[in-house]
Amino acid sequence: MGNSTDLGHVHGPSSSNEVTHHWLTQRGTAIANLALMTWLITSLVTGDFSNLDSVKRWLSQPVAAVPMLLLVISMFTHLRLGLTVLIEDYVHDEATKLGSLLMLTFFVWGGLITALFAITSIALGGAGNASQ
Amino acid sequence: MAADNNRPLSPHLQVYRWGPHMMVSIMHRAAGDGMAIVGTLMLLWWLGSAATGAEAYATFVNLVWQQSAAEGLSNWNWLGRMVLVGLTWAFFQHSSSGLRHLLLDTGAGYELNTNRTWSLVVAIIPAVLTAALWIYILYRGL
Numbered sequence: 001m002g003n004s005t006d007l008g009h010v011h012g013p014s015s016s017n018e019v020t021h022h023w024l025t026q027r028g029t030a031i032a033n034l035a036l037m038t039w040l041i042t043s044l045v046t047g048d049f050s051n052l053d054s055v056k057r058w059l060s061q062p063v064a065a066v067p068m069l070l071l072v073i074s075m076f077t078h079l080r081l082g083l084t085v086l087i088e089d090y091v092h093d094e095a096t097k098l099g100s101l102l103m104l105t106f107f108v109w110g111g112l113i114t115a116l117f118a119i120t121s122i123a124l125g126g127a128g129n130a131s132q
Numbered sequence: 133m134a135a136d137n138n139r140p141l142s143p144h145l146q147v148y149r150w151g152p153h154m155m156v157s158i159m160h161r162a163a164g165d166g167m168a169i170v171g172t173l174m175l176l177w178w179l180g181s182a183a184t185g186a187e188a189y190a191t192f193v194n195l196v197w198q199q200s201a202a203e204g205l206s207n208w209n210w211l212g213r214m215v216l217v218g219l220t221w222a223f224f225q226h227s228s229s230g231l232r233h234l235l236l237d238t239g240a241g242y243e244l245n246t247n248r249t250w251s252l253v254v255a256i257i258p259a260v261l262t263a264a265l266w267i268y269i270l271y272r273g274l
Binding site (some may be wrong): 026030031034037041045048049050051052055056059071072075076079082083086111115116118119121122 | 164
């Protein structure tokens with residue numbers, strides 16, 4: 001702290017709160033992912049997912065749809081932190097780094113909303129149900 | 133700048149002695165980022181095809197799991213299953229070394245021998261779990 005500017009002094013060690021938040025979020029979602037992915041893999045290898053009807057029957061139960069929604073949220077949160085670190089570690093050119101991080105943001109939000117919508121749609125027997 | 137080429141270098145790749153903790157560290161990253169990209173795309177494909185309709189879902193099953201409804205190895209989609217074997221290994225690998233990291237977070241396990249032992253354990257267990265899972269899948273005839 002001795003050599004920092006006045007403004008830097010006021011701000012303190014700049015992003016310590018962010019770092020703590022990153023660290024805690026990564027661990028929290030890690031534990032959630034482990035529990036929820038173990039549940040999903042167990043469901044996948046013990047159930048029948050060979051056709052859409054059986055998938056719908058499975059996902060229309062709250063005990064399947066709710067963990068799926070939780071899994072997707074926790075998963076995307078965790079992978080965003082991980083891929084951010086990957087980009088920060090290996091992409092050194094500022095412009096490319098910013099571009100990569102922006103692409104990651106689009107990927108995360110696009111993927112997350114797609115997954116949440118798909119799960120909800122299947123669970124509620126929506127699109128593709130009547131026509132097929 | 134670099135006037136004296138004989139200045140001592142900070143520790144560098146050449147002066148490190150290889151250890152299992154290094155392998156586990158890079159595997160943790162490779163497995164995690166592999167799942168983050170390939171695994172996410174596979175999950176989105178699965179959910180997206182199911183939300184689209186029966187035909188799209190059948191195409192997904194065809195391209196990832198098996199080519200027809202008939203049972204047996206000849207109907208397997210080997211490429212898709214190889215990707216899934218890789219993803220399940222990545223899950224077990226990332227989870228095992230992730231649990232190791234949670235333990236290291238408490239300040240435990242940094243003694244050289246302990247660290248070495250658990251690094252090796254964390255490298256071997258995922259292979260065992262992956263094999264067990266796929267033997268079970270084979271046994272169930274999925």
